Amino acid sequence: MASPRTAKLFLMDGSPSGRIKCSLDNWVGKVFLIPRTEIARSRDREELAQTGVYLLFGADAESGEELLYVGQARERKNGKGVLGRVTEHLNDENLDYFTHAIMITDSDNALGPTEISYLENAFYQQAMRAGRVRVVNSQDPSPGNVTEEKEAELNEFISSAKILIGSLGYRVFDVVDDAKVATQKENDARPRVEPLLYLNSRGASGQGRQTTEGFVVLAGAKLREDMARSVPDLARKNRKNLQIGSVAAMS
Structure with missing residues (x-):
């Protein structure tokens, strides 16, 4: 720590x-x-x-x-x-x-x-x-x-x-999700590592975890080809960016 x-x-x-x-x-x-x-x-x-x-x-x-x-x-x-x-x-x-x-x-x-x-x-x-x-x-x-x-x-x-x-707000040297384990022993002084969450439904699959910077989806996730009407505009924009290759995959 x-x-x-x-x-x-x-x-x-x-x-x-x-x-x-x-x-x-x-x-x-x-x-x-x-x-x-x-x-x-x-x-x-x-x-x-x-x-x-x-x-x-x-x-x-x-x-x-x-x-x-x-x-x-x-x-x-x-x-x-x-x-x-x-x-x-x-x-x-x-x-x-x-x-x-x-x-x-x-x-x-x-x-x-x-x-x-x-x-x-x-x-x-x-x-x-x-x-x-x-x-x-x-x-x-x-x-x-x-x-x-x-x-x-x-x-x-x-x-x-x-x-x-x-x-100063420039966390360019920090790996997005560098947690190696998702378990923690009692009285462990290390920062708590959030557990991995999994999704496998309707053609979509992936895993991720909550971090201090938000929810991180790990590399290898698959998106559904179609989007529900309830999908927020920001998510639609991110999908478009992925399609044109302007969002880098991070693991």
Whole structure:
């Protein structure tokens, strides 16, 4: 069971829709959520002139599919670091979808080329594995070459960063349903796992379970070809999206 943590979200513009600086107690990292429209205003932030990793979020204009790009940037002699790299992407036609950027740095600027390569690759791989969004990187980032001691340290850094990224509403690294068992012993301190529910009726079959994010239907489910008149409009729209292939299957 995860230990309680204290997350601090500082509204830099006094608004939840503006820039947000995030931190955790006893963690050297910093996470910034910057709307695309506010990137130019953030050039005076010293932390964003450092080495770091960034995530570009947005959606496909036609299908509405959520998109993610994962990148890294080193501190430069001209004083531009992770923010400078994100600023360059404003003129990239392949990334014109993004509306928000999340930038991850550390307070003592101790991240080097090897560390950010490992972080970039780890965030990329975890987003791909979770399958919640389409990752638009043209190639897999290199993981670099780190010692096992440094790997353990960086994995702790990643875990803390993911807490803050998730707190901002971006749960792109969390598998939709990662429960392996549906039973729980008495006095077990682990979070309760909801039981699997099954359906097999009138040509439809499948299984799923209730989660903290709603009811999850597992991959492999089969829909009825015809829909009842009582089916809600949202369900009809989702069926249409499935038919045109704009909804990704998740397991």
